[in-house]
Amino acid sequence: xxxxxxxxxxxxxxxxxxxxxxxxxxxxxxxxxxxxxxxxxxxxxxxxxxxxxxxxxxxxxxxxxxxxxxxxxxxxxxxxxxxxxxxxxxxxxxxxxxxxxxxxxxxxxxxxxxxxxxxxxxxxxxxxxxxxxxxxxxxxxxxxxxxxxxxxxxxxxxxxxxxxxxxxxxxxxxxxxxxxxxxxxxxxxxxxxxxxxxxxxxxxxxxxxxxxxxxxx
Amino acid sequence: xxxxxxxxxxxxxxxxxxxxxxxxxxxxxxxxxxxxxxxxxxxxxxxxxxxxxxxxxxxxxxxxxxxxxxxxxxxxxxxxxxxxxxxxxxxxxxxxxxxxxxxxxxxxxxxxxxxxxxxxxxxxxxxxxxxxxxxxxxxxxxxxxxxxxxxxxxxxxxxxxxxxxxxxxxxxxxxxxxxxxxxxxxxxxxxxxxxxxxxxxxxxxxxxxxxxxxxxxxxxxxxxxxxxxxxxxxxxxxxxxxxxxxxxxxxxxxxxxxxxxxxxxxxxxxxxxxxxxx
Amino acid sequence: xxxxxxxxxxxxxxxxxxxxxxxxxxxxxxxxxxxxxxxxxxxxxxxxxxxxxxxxxxxxxxxxxxxxxxxxxxxxxxxxxxxxxxxxxxxxxxxxxxxxxxxxxxxxxxxxxxxxxxxxxxxxxxxxxxxxxxxxxxxxxxxxxxxxxxxxxxxxxxxxxxxxxxxxxxxxxxxxxxxxxxxxxxxxxxxxxxxxxxxxxxxxxxxxxxxxxxxxxxxxxxxxxxxxxxxxxxxxxxxxxxxxxxxxxxxxxxxxxxxxxxxxxxxxxxxxxxxxxxxxxxxxxxxxxxxxxxxxxxxxxxxxxxxxxxxxxxxxxxxxxxxxxxxxxxxxxxxxxxxxxxxxxxxxxxxxxxxxxxxxxxxxxxxxxxxxxxxxxxxxxxxxxxxxxxxxxxxxxxxxxxxxxxxxxxxxxxxxxxxxxxxxxxxxxxxxxxxxxxxxxxxxxxxxxxxxx
Numbered sequence: 041x042x043x044x045x046x047x048x049x050x051x052x053x054x055x056x057x058x059x060x061x062x063x064x065x066x067x068x069x070x071x072x073x074x075x076x077x078x079x080x081x082x083x084x085x086x087x088x089x090x091x092x093x094x095x096x097x098x099x100x101x102x103x104x105x106x107x108x109x110x111x112x113x114x115x116x117x118x119x120x121x122x123x124x125x126x127x128x129x130x131x132x133x134x135x136x137x138x139x140x141x142x143x144x145x146x147x148x149x150x151x152x153x154x155x156x157x158x159x160x161x162x163x164x165x166x167x168x169x170x171x172x173x174x175x176x177x178x179x180x181x182x183x184x185x186x187x188x189x190x191x192x193x194x195x196x197x198x199x200x201x202x203x204x205x206x207x208x209x210x211x212x213x214x215x216x217x218x219x220x221x222x223x224x225x226x227x228x229x230x231x232x233x234x235x236x237x238x239x240x241x242x243x244x245x246x247x248x249x250x251x252x253x254x255x256x257x
Numbered sequence: 258x259x260x261x262x263x264x265x266x267x268x269x270x271x272x273x274x275x276x277x278x279x280x281x282x283x284x285x286x287x288x289x290x291x292x293x294x295x296x297x298x299x300x301x302x303x304x305x306x307x308x309x310x311x312x313x314x315x316x317x318x319x320x321x322x323x324x325x326x327x328x329x330x331x332x333x334x335x336x337x338x339x340x341x342x343x344x345x346x347x348x349x350x351x352x353x354x355x356x357x358x359x360x361x362x363x364x365x366x367x368x369x370x371x372x373x374x375x376x377x378x379x380x381x382x383x384x385x386x387x388x389x390x391x392x393x394x395x396x397x398x399x400x401x402x403x404x405x406x407x408x409x410x411x412x413x414x415x416x417x418x419x420x421x422x423x424x425x426x427x428x429x430x431x432x433x434x435x436x437x438x439x440x441x442x443x444x445x446x447x448x449x450x451x452x453x454x455x456x457x458x459x460x461x462x463x464x465x466x467x468x469x470x471x472x473x474x475x476x477x478x479x480x481x482x483x484x485x486x487x488x489x490x491x492x493x494x495x496x497x498x499x500x501x502x503x504x505x506x507x508x509x510x511x512x513x514x515x516x517x518x519x520x521x522x523x524x525x526x527x528x529x530x531x532x533x534x535x
Numbered sequence: 536x537x538x539x540x541x542x543x544x545x546x547x548x549x550x551x552x553x554x555x556x557x558x559x560x561x562x563x564x565x566x567x568x569x570x571x572x573x574x575x576x577x578x579x580x581x582x583x584x585x586x587x588x589x590x591x592x593x594x595x596x597x598x599x600x601x602x603x604x605x606x607x608x609x610x611x612x613x614x615x616x617x618x619x620x621x622x623x624x625x626x627x628x629x630x631x632x633x634x635x636x637x638x639x640x641x642x643x644x645x646x647x648x649x650x651x652x653x654x655x656x657x658x659x660x661x662x663x664x665x666x667x668x669x670x671x672x673x674x675x676x677x678x679x680x681x682x683x684x685x686x687x688x689x690x691x692x693x694x695x696x697x698x699x700x701x702x703x704x705x706x707x708x709x710x711x712x713x714x715x716x717x718x719x720x721x722x723x724x725x726x727x728x729x730x731x732x733x734x735x736x737x738x739x740x741x742x743x744x745x746x747x748x749x750x751x752x753x754x755x756x757x758x759x760x761x762x763x764x765x766x767x768x769x770x771x772x773x774x775x776x777x778x779x780x781x782x783x784x785x786x787x788x789x790x791x792x793x794x795x796x797x798x799x800x801x802x803x804x805x806x807x808x809x810x811x812x813x814x815x816x817x818x819x820x821x822x823x824x825x826x827x828x829x830x831x832x833x834x835x836x837x838x839x840x841x842x843x844x845x846x847x848x849x850x851x852x853x854x855x856x857x858x859x860x861x862x863x864x865x866x867x868x869x870x871x872x873x874x875x876x877x878x879x880x881x882x883x884x885x886x887x888x889x890x891x892x893x894x895x896x897x898x899x900x901x902x903x904x905x906x907x908x909x910x911x912x913x914x915x916x917x918x919x920x921x922x923x924x925x926x927x928x929x930x931x932x933x934x935x936x937x938x939x940x941x942x943x944x945x946x947x948x949x950x951x952x953x954x955x956x957x958x959x960x961x962x963x964x965x966x967x968x969x970x971x972x973x974x975x976x977x978x979x980x981x982x983x984x985x986x987x988x
Contacts, residue, residue, distance in 0.1 A: 048842045061675060117359055144591060213504070214499060218496070223490065225856050235505075509855050517870055
């Protein structure tokens, strides 16, 4: 039976309202992986993308180097469907919520950092959400041990990389995506470890918001 | 009357059927549609397959063309596979002609991930001359009809086509450096032993799990999960993009059902491939 | 998305203030906002802030075939992206006129001034050269994008290290970074741009305009110059006429400013190199949080590495996986006996005990069962129902309009149910771990958990 090799999350840092033009923005650091997220919303929407009953969520992910391709499109769709689940889109029909993500540094666990930055930016923008979302990346190394919040080297050396996103109310899995080959047992272990880790991340969100609003009477 | 009700209240229409423990097309909740697989359909391609789910259901045809090319700079001794999924306007009423939609691009990326993660094509075996010449496989999947569950159909078509692909032997003249295709010798198959099979599930009303959703069911679904399994029971893809939350037990049920489906589909494709040879 | 337009009274107010040589942030007319330069974890990654304007630059390299006309030279490629996060009016993917202007200005400043020695990028003449690609991302737009981008680009180029290459005869080996130390680019000089905003037909000049000042200015002049007072680029745009002595005046001011900024770049580069050598922390993670100016501390939050308690994970996972494990294994083994029929060599069909439009594709004839189970194509079912509406069954006693299921529909579901029962019996040997009972449902309660056969 495989066991956990590294059950430490790297140090987290976040900064909210770092940009002046967008409705909400946040920089999220997981160790040395940094992602900057900006949110505009609800704003006017192009007629082709307009939904009569809900807000249209649009995600733009910009990698640091090169022109965005199919891979970035797939990441955008993933983050878009995750955000559509947590936002109360029915409250803002015929509008759009635009989320722009910029990769600033990537030393592993990039997708989960993107989703965490997204959630913080949405909180900063104050758009109605039904729950919070946080994401955790795990890796299964060649011996079958689980590593939480892996670095790029650990991701490359491992045999599988699995990312999970959880909601804050039920702690259920909103999003999961994997690459590599792994067994059912390894998958479940990664899922449960990530679930435990998500509790810490939600605590971090809570503390950062408490700090931000501490001066407001 | 029923179809008026279906148009006006599609979700309620489904719920009424569920009280009688069936889906409108009569399937059980975790049952998959009938599958027809045909390999070697395209004579001009190096490998091809056609997959059809259910009568009047999702149809995907896939062709593989091999090309000799210079290797990518960071992998001089490996060939590569370039998958491309096309959703032309004819396959569904909601699609328009034009540049590839986000859905098509996501599917192309999903196929690329599936091929790479499962190792169903041995990239090292595609190398002809390290650093100079490798095989590049262009895998083009075209959807002819879209009635839900494109992921499964595309994956099945792509993998079946790759298993059907054979490459001619290549000789390189050492002195002149000329490349010659040896049509006399037997063609070598391309696929490795791994045979991934994808199975998709949809969740309805945050509660009920369906397997192999049709297009209507996909529109009503609150979440979709795709699981790809290999022969030895390991997983190579588990993809859930947003939607209502699922517990680990529910995900495990999907995995279990996908394992069984994988075994069934592998049995079918192997039998079809064997029938073609004799 | 549309940006906030500037109101007329705002415009008049700004112009009136500038006429008195007053700026909103209290700066002098020839003074820059505070400039902050940070380097990232990767080599060649630089983040520059001028006041609230933020720009990120990343340099990368690739081996390519050189141009036919210049077989001995490498290629420097500049790409400026105006990200939608910088300003709502910027669109992703499409380059607007302003984007083209910034791009061209930067190209002329860096590429045409030959600040990087392109011949040193040659590996094998005519066959392999390095392509140095600079991606500049504008993160926040508060005026003066060209200056900010130029500082970011040249600082990133000076920060970047490319892999070392050895050429022996026809063999070219590119050494990975852990084998041999990376080599810096040969930077000949550091050209920087200084933007001047013109007001009142050139009578008032401002250096480093903010976004508000840019919106009301008559035009702008961008002077590209290096520390040694060598002019690299001159760009004038807007609706104004520029006099000769104004140009000379601007160039002199620019030379002074550029000297200061060049010293700042060199200073920060040295500090970053020292930090990397001595093993101290470097990169955005802590720097960004510490150094951002004019922002409340309350908006930043930091937590050290946290440990997660995962002692029970292995056991719980095993329970979940094994819950249905035996049944699954049995079914997988039985899958080999599934009904596969091969009608034609190369084509096979698998029916999995399910209804729902049986596939008639392989078979030539149509079976009777297909007629009843025909899918709910609107046209056919309405046709059929109009012929055969005999008994009508009321389904629910709700206040809403009752659902009428014709006997035909009922028959259909009866048939499917009986088939379901049939197949369940057929499967004799397999154990159905969980079976769904309870057709009796008083309320339409969802219950707890899964329903499935």
